[in-house]
Amino acid sequence: MGPGPTNLSPEVIETFSRPLLGHLDPLFLEILDDTCEKLREIMKTESPLTLPISATGSGAMEALITNLVNENDVVAVGINGAFGERASEMFKRRGAKVFEYRVAWGEPLDMEELAAIARDQSAKIIWAVHGETSTGVKNDIETLGRMKNESLLIADCVTSLGGVKVEMDQWGIDALLSGSQKCLSTPPGLSLVSINARCMEHLVERPASWYFDLNLVADYVLKGGPRRYHHTAPTSMIVALNEGLRLILAEGLEQVIQRHLRASLLLARELQSRDISLFVDERFRLEPLTTVYIPQKFIENEAQIRKVLLEEFRIEIGGGLGPLQGKVWRIGLMGYNAGEESVGRLMEALDKVLV
Amino acid sequence: MGPGPTNLSPEVIETFSRPLLGHLDPLFLEILDDTCEKLREIMKTESPLTLPISATGSGAMEALITNLVNENDVVAVGINGAFGERASEMFKRRGAKVFEYRVAWGEPLDMEELAAIARDQSAKIIWAVHGETSTGVKNDIETLGRMKNESLLIADCVTSLGGVKVEMDQWGIDALLSGSQKCLSTPPGLSLVSINARCMEHLVERPASWYFDLNLVADYVLKGGPRRYHHTAPTSMIVALNEGLRLILAEGLEQVIQRHLRASLLLARELQSRDISLFVDERFRLEPLTTVYIPQKFIENEAQIRKVLLEEFRIEIGGGLGPLQGKVWRIGLMGYNAGEESVGRLMEALDKVLV
Numbered sequence: 001m002g003p004g005p006t007n008l009s010p011e012v013i014e015t016f017s018r019p020l021l022g023h024l025d026p027l028f029l030e031i032l033d034d035t036c037e038k039l040r041e042i043m044k045t046e047s048p049l050t051l052p053i054s055a056t057g058s059g060a061m062e063a064l065i066t067n068l069v070n071e072n073d074v075v076a077v078g079i080n081g082a083f084g085e086r087a088s089e090m091f092k093r094r095g096a097k098v099f100e101y102r103v104a105w106g107e108p109l110d111m112e113e114l115a116a117i118a119r120d121q122s123a124k125i126i127w128a129v130h131g132e133t134s135t136g137v138k139n140d141i142e143t144l145g146r147m148k149n150e151s152l153l154i155a156d157c158v159t160s161l162g163g164v165k166v167e168m169d170q171w172g173i174d175a176l177l178s179g180s181q182k183c184l185s186t187p188p189g190l191s192l193v194s195i196n197a198r199c200m201e202h203l204v205e206r207p208a209s210w211y212f213d214l215n216l217v218a219d220y221v222l223k224g225g226p227r228r229y230h231h232t233a234p235t236s237m238i239v240a241l242n243e244g245l246r247l248i249l250a251e252g253l254e255q256v257i258q259r260h261l262r263a264s265l266l267l268a269r270e271l272q273s274r275d276i277s278l279f280v281d282e283r284f285r286l287e288p289l290t291t292v293y294i295p296q297k298f299i300e301n302e303a304q305i306r307k308v309l310l311e312e313f314r315i316e317i318g319g320g321l322g323p324l325q326g327k328v329w330r331i332g333l334m335g336y337n338a339g340e341e342s343v344g345r346l347m348e349a350l351d352k353v354l355v
Numbered sequence: 356m357g358p359g360p361t362n363l364s365p366e367v368i369e370t371f372s373r374p375l376l377g378h379l380d381p382l383f384l385e386i387l388d389d390t391c392e393k394l395r396e397i398m399k400t401e402s403p404l405t406l407p408i409s410a411t412g413s414g415a416m417e418a419l420i421t422n423l424v425n426e427n428d429v430v431a432v433g434i435n436g437a438f439g440e441r442a443s444e445m446f447k448r449r450g451a452k453v454f455e456y457r458v459a460w461g462e463p464l465d466m467e468e469l470a471a472i473a474r475d476q477s478a479k480i481i482w483a484v485h486g487e488t489s490t491g492v493k494n495d496i497e498t499l500g501r502m503k504n505e506s507l508l509i510a511d512c513v514t515s516l517g518g519v520k521v522e523m524d525q526w527g528i529d530a531l532l533s534g535s536q537k538c539l540s541t542p543p544g545l546s547l548v549s550i551n552a553r554c555m556e557h558l559v560e561r562p563a564s565w566y567f568d569l570n571l572v573a574d575y576v577l578k579g580g581p582r583r584y585h586h587t588a589p590t591s592m593i594v595a596l597n598e599g600l601r602l603i604l605a606e607g608l609e610q611v612i613q614r615h616l617r618a619s620l621l622l623a624r625e626l627q628s629r630d631i632s633l634f635v636d637e638r639f640r641l642e643p644l645t646t647v648y649i650p651q652k653f654i655e656n657e658a659q660i661r662k663v664l665l666e667e668f669r670i671e672i673g674g675g676l677g678p679l680q681g682k683v684w685r686i687g688l689m690g691y692n693a694g695e696e697s698v699g700r701l702m703e704a705l706d707k708v709l710v
Binding site: 002004005007016017020023024054055057058061062066086089090093181188189207208209210211232234236314316 | 357359360361362363368371372374375377378379380381409410411412413414416417421441444445448449534536542543544545561562563564565566584585586587588589590591592662665669671673676
């Protein structure tokens with residue numbers, strides 16, 4: 001119940017007991033095709049270039065940046081937490097001219113201001129995080145999509161996809177990235193990207209990174225392509241991802257999102273009834289990840305409290321990152337864990353520990 | 356029984372049924388420390404910077420290149436197969452001045468010639484593949500280590516580590532990379548690197564890649580360091596890797612290598628007794644991966660034969676890559692599969708299919 005990775009469902013765990021498939025085995029390629037198709041369904045997109053990346057979410061960030069940015073390209077980055085900062089750093093290393101729009105950690109991005117910067121600088125790309133895992137803030141990507149003008153909108157949906165509403169095509173997201181280990185409830189180590197047709201026109205022909213070269217990756221991954229070997233796909237991880245996606249679609253994406261919402265509201269109520277204050281205003285709260293102010297009397301030994309929760313109750317919650325270290329806890333209710341039972345278990349434990 | 360991934364042992368599979376650990380869980384960090392220690396044992400090195408990389412073997416190649424090469428650095432690359440080619444391409448994308456030494460696919464690198472090029476060009480780095488997965492040739496890294504002069508020697512040990520003798524420190528390898536899915540018999544998706552103290556002095560301070568920035572990765576991974584969060588480690592994959600390494604050390608590294616040798620010799624005898632010729636001279640043969648000429652009468656429908664092997668006998672063997680496509684098959688005897696039983700099963704199947 002930290003900020004991810006989250007627990008796996010038994011069905012996902014079971015996939016690892018199946019014989020390992022080769023990366024060119026026709027059965028695996030079928031599962032890979034089906035995975036890409038299911039990703040499109042969950043991202044709500046028709047983008048042809050929708051696929052898993054053999055690295056974690058930060059690898060997917062880098063894959064998009066290395067494939068879409070040439071030196072001196074102008075980029076506007078919204079920063080209200082660690083993952084906006086990370087994107088900005090990656091753009092700078094890539095040689096882009098980065099215009100940063102910053103608001104305090106815990107506040108949402110004002111999309112009018114971010115869009116104005118992008119417009120004034122004629123930015124090729126606007127980058128914003130949908131669910132800021134470092135703060136628990138949900139940024140309003142839908143509004144940003146309406147205001148992006150000619151820029152390409154890249155949205156980091158690592159802690160939102162499969163847990164809150166994400167509508168890639170309808171919102172005008174041109175490139176989207178996510179991770180396996182949050183609301184999809186599959187093991188950490190894989191990530192996902194989708195790039196729409198407009199964005200594909202901007203793909204760098206021979207990016208500095210060979211490993212993340214999406215043209216080469218797509219030649220192997222995408223159905224109907226040459227299926228040319230690029231690197232050895234993490235087959236068992238992709239089979240697990242496929243099962244995680246199947247479970248979401250079987251339950252119904254809308255139902256899954258509602259379940260995340262209900263769990264999050266219940267958690268908020270339970271915490272507030274114990275005089276634990278929530279860090280983020282409810283209008284901008286990211287349902288899968290709730291940040292709370294550490295109660296004053298426990299601030300000094302907050303790490304010890306998390307240790308006891310983990311060791312005695314087998315519940316992991318996250319500490320704060322960066323400026324929030326020692327100030328907040330981060331409680332995840334993602335995927336398999338997004339339910340009343342998790343909230344109940346945590347409350348029972350907190351009632352014993354916070355005394 | 357293709358060129359990897361290979362089958363997992365039951366003990367490795369079992370690890371996936373354990374509860375998923377968080378990447379900052381003290382229990383996981385203990386396993387991570389133990390994994391780095393076991394990697395040192397298997398690589399035969401004291402290098403402090405020895406760790407898993409959250410990407411496949413090609414990701415580890417890129418991690419080393421992005422961390423060790425500045426623009427215009429001079430590099431000598433030995434090329435006798437697809438993975439030497441790949442390294443050269445990665446160096447070029449990084450902006451290095453690459454001097455290629457090529458020999459025919461199926462032949463070993465002449466280390467005197469490669470070392471002479473490096474010396475003549477005052478190369479900062481010499482790159483050579485130990486086990487060329489595309490051809491089944493084993494290059495003589497030990498000899499190259501004696502001849503490297505002032506250059507840093509980087510060895511790609513993806514298809515050798517845990518299957519044939521690799522002595523990082525004694526051979527003078529300055530940086531080594533390997534993958535999880537070959538002789539270590541753990542799932543594809545992870546890779547391993549080790550960098551010695553001499554090589555660490557050349558680490559680029561702020562490499563173009565944030566994801567593969569080894570200084571940042573090490574700050575999280577290495578024992579005694581700040582354990583600063585970098586990216587979400589693929590915890591279940593690392594636990595599986597740890598178990599794979601444990602099994603090798605429990606059996607005894609030397610015994611495991613001997614088992615690979617015996618299996619490979621048996622396979623060679625069995626194939627030759629059926630008039631199937633081996634592609635690589637026995638002096639340079641890579642034990643974990645045997646390449647054979649496809650018998651003349653089956654060349655036209657070689658893909659069909661591999662399909663029948665896979666579908667009816669559940670045995671996967673690999674086709675040829677690049678210039679060897681349609682000419683050779685690649686048969687892996689790696690890790691868990693490196694034994695008489697695998698050879699027997701394959702021969703039984705071949706006797707039915709090759710008629």
